[in-house]
Amino acid sequence: MVKTSFISRVTGVVRRIPKGRVMTYKEVAKAAGHPGAFRAVGSVMKANHDPAVPCHRVIRSDMRPGDYNRSGGERTKIGRLVEEGVRVIDGKVVRGKK
DNA sequence: TAGCTGACGCAAA
């Protein structure tokens, strides 16, 4: 039972994100086969709250954490990323190197 | 069924 190609691909990609690593919405959309569907990626995330899909590891291309939910937004996401081993400086995500 | 919104991205001003 495959919801839609897009959702399956997106969830599959996000699920493969290793700990301490983050991927931008654009990268995920591209990896999912829809390089221009970064909007849909976000929509799918909130609509599909799958525990195996660490949506908090998906950030914006601006290096900002973006939003996670309406109850905390960036702050909640930042704390989660930091616990995973991702360095967040000045509200911006740093991928292991600077 | 149709229309609007949204956890976004990029270009232009």
Add this chain to the structure above:
DNA sequence: ATTTGCGCCAGCT
């Protein structure tokens, strides 16, 4: 550097 407009797909009203 910041703001505005446009484009994209899926989900909700």
